[in-house]
Amino acid sequence: MASTYGDVTKIQTTGASERTARQDKLTVKGVEASKKLAEHDLKKMDQYKAIITKVGRAKQMDPAVIAAIISRESRAGAALVNGLGDNGNGFGLMQVDKRHHTPRGAWNSEEHVTQGTEILINSIKEIQKKFPSWPKEHQFKGGISAYNAGVGNVRTYERMDIGTTGDDYSNDVVARAQWFKHNGY
Numbered sequence: 001m002a003s004t005y006g007d008v009t010k011i012q013t014t015g016a017s018e019r020t021a022r023q024d025k026l027t028v029k030g031v032e033a034s035k036k037l038a039e040h041d042l043k044k045m046d047q048y049k050a051i052i053t054k055v056g057r058a059k060q061m062d063p064a065v066i067a068a069i070i071s072r073e074s075r076a077g078a079a080l081v082n083g084l085g086d087n088g089n090g091f092g093l094m095q096v097d098k099r100h101h102t103p104r105g106a107w108n109s110e111e112h113v114t115q116g117t118e119i120l121i122n123s124i125k126e127i128q129k130k131f132p133s134w135p136k137e138h139q140f141k142g143g144i145s146a147y148n149a150g151v152g153n154v155r156t157y158e159r160m161d162i163g164t165t166g167d168d169y170s171n172d173v174v175a176r177a178q179w180f181k182h183n184g185y
Contacts, residue, residue, distance in 0.1 A: 034175030083107025
């Protein structure tokens, strides 16, 4: 399913940085690394596929993008301790920041994935307002970047990931989403 916010398969991406690729001790970087990282998360991700698909349909968000954010943020839950990451500040599969949001639901629940997806959608809408002349897919990618580092961090299309975790957030998430899309999401 495509998203109301654009087609993730039409977004150009450079993929994961060397720093992000090192999570899995990969010797490659870029789109190839992002695909490998997503592939490593697929088995764990599949247990959440029904939730991801349901929320994607309800919120008109491509399930592949939701899966990609879950892969990037929590490695499909594998990187969490008692549902928490980021020194206890990040909650759940989508790492909702407890300093900015009141987490809803259990860390791996439909309610949580709905909240994370709503935060993503809000980020995209804020980027649409900030950059009304950008093509839809650029706004979509900008919203993905803003999900990680905030709308204020997105200043130009080319440099939107500077200041995100690993300086590659939207590029890595987009590349993972493209992989998930070709693998049943």
